[in-house]
Amino acid sequence: MTKPARSVEFTLLHEDSGGGDARRGRLTTPHGAVQTPAFMPVGTLGAIKGLTVDQVASTGSEMVLANTYHLSLRPGEAVVKELGGLHRFMGWDGPILTDSGGFQIFSLASRAKVTEEGCEFRSHIDGSLLNLTPERAVAIQEMLGGDIAMVLDHVIALPAEENSVRDACDRSVRWAERCQAAATRSDQSLFAIVQGGLDGSLRRQCAEQLTKLDFAGYAIGGLSVGEDPEDMYEAIEQTCPALPRDRPRYLMGVGRPQDLLQAIRRGVDLFDCVMPTRNGRNALAFTDGGPLRLRNAVHRLDARPLDSSCPCLACRHSRGYLRHLFQSDEMLGPILLSHHNLTYYQRLLAAARKAIEEDRFEPFCHDRMAGWESSAGDD
């Protein structure tokens, strides 16, 4: 019996030979290909906050993420389905990944109660009682219709007792298997999520168990929840070698530019994070010299753009104008800085991909880190 072809395939194009584990790949989906390492802007409610889909595409973004938890509450997956599925709903014709809602249930919802069956929680909007099982998480995501769906995982706060971490980790594996059994769409592929907290041995065990289940891709979940960055890097380093070389590796919800490079060095292919857009809305701009806070008075009469080499919409204006927009609460400030920061992330990833192709990711990484630590920024 031949295995059915997956709707999402990963091709490992090159491994950097310069010392680290950085990889260059290509992820093909029913809605086009994504060059990896790749960063996905977050479109929580079916919109990347403040930007039109054309503007998102113009940052160099190839795939976006949408949140199942949020969309199932508003407008509801049935509405999204009725309006043609997520791609048509958002007007984004490229690849879309939906998360499972697991992370939001544990971070946003109140009084989440986990049983082996699934979890019960209250909506953060109106307090209504809801529940999510692995089967339901898949069903919702199939109605949303993203190219990649995520299994429901049991996320816990860190630090936690070993027993709790192991328990959540084992449950996540059982839930992943139930998700796999529940999936029916041939045009959607499922990624598993490795849990295990900061315990390297648990992370490896979880990765190995999930690998046996043969998923289209593997995520590293439950990180960037308040732990020290070095601990996070260590957990990534423990996990990646236990994952199959020919499948994409996705670090969920991370992170700062330096976190992306540190994770790429350790073999991660895919990222998502609200940081570029959220920080942009809060007047923080990423630059090679470190972050700039546009509300600072020092920018008042500054005629320079944030970055004279940046092709984004914000960099057609002076820092003084951008500061004025934030000081005056003009929507255009958050819009322009969201576009700048996403462009910054995508240019960083494009440069990282090129460095990997040329086997110089380690020196590239070192140089970028040095720039961010130079404090040319005003953060």
Add this chain to the structure above:
Amino acid sequence: MTKPARSVEFTLLHEDSGGGDARRGRLTTPHGAVQTPAFMPVGTLGAIKGLTVDQVASTGSEMVLANTYHLSLRPGEAVVKELGGLHRFMGWDGPILTDSGGFQIFSLASRAKVTEEGCEFRSHIDGSLLNLTPERAVAIQEMLGGDIAMVLDHVIALPAEENSVRDACDRSVRWAERCQAAATRSDQSLFAIVQGGLDGSLRRQCAEQLTKLDFAGYAIGGLSVGEDPEDMYEAIEQTCPALPRDRPRYLMGVGRPQDLLQAIRRGVDLFDCVMPTRNGRNALAFTDGGPLRLRNAVHRLDARPLDSSCPCLACRHSRGYLRHLFQSDEMLGPILLSHHNLTYYQRLLAAARKAIEEDRFEPFCHDRMAGWESSAGDD
């Protein structure tokens, strides 16, 4: 002695022969030409709220307005000048008109006190005591550097006693003369503002006095301040014939689509209003069948665009998606509807210009009015 060439010139291209006073013209400025009748989006603080300058241009807008009162408070005209003037500051390379601040002083500032010299008022932001004279209004606008500057006028609330209207009207003429004497920039032209409330005789007198002063253009001010639309139309009808045929006529701060057409019938060439953007931010979309309120539940599952013939960014999406954006407080809702409404206004004006060229403005006007009154909208 030959008169110095004006930096802003109006060419009357055609007068509709179908019964009304609609005119087709062209306004040339140091930053390009504007086809009239024309509508200017309002960029109060040097930004059309929620839209990038490219998006504003893509609506068909050729000239924008910025508010002197607001910009002189934040960031201050010196900052705008230091950052290269309004065009560079905003990144808008087309024509810009700045108002004089007169209207805002009487509508926004508190405790405005008028003397012959000028007016004293308190900032609506921090309550600081400020004053504005005709000379200072010109000086600020010269620092801002728009293509067209407006004289400082004395605006009063309507209805008002005849004596107060006449007094404010006479003062506005004297102030206009002082503004003219104070103007120094050869690349900026000054428009006068006709006052006179709803008194046709005062309006005509004011128009005649200002006409003798020979301005580059003439505005009709002090309307749309709460009076009945029919009274406003009547005031316009009284004023226009008293203005020189070869100069542009600008109706300040007006208005609804029907107001624009009623004013064009009476010979107005130029408009500005916050309505398309402000209403867009509040989930109201203009359509040929009347306004649609996107928060209404009726749009929840509606897969149709607002208008299938509209090329705007909103009309690539379903009404259901637009409703979802507003229900979820996503910035993209206000952004998309601002773009739609400005596009609606600009397409309306483009159609009006074509109708005038073809001497069918009266039937065009009648048809459009009938559509808006058909209540196909849900307002």
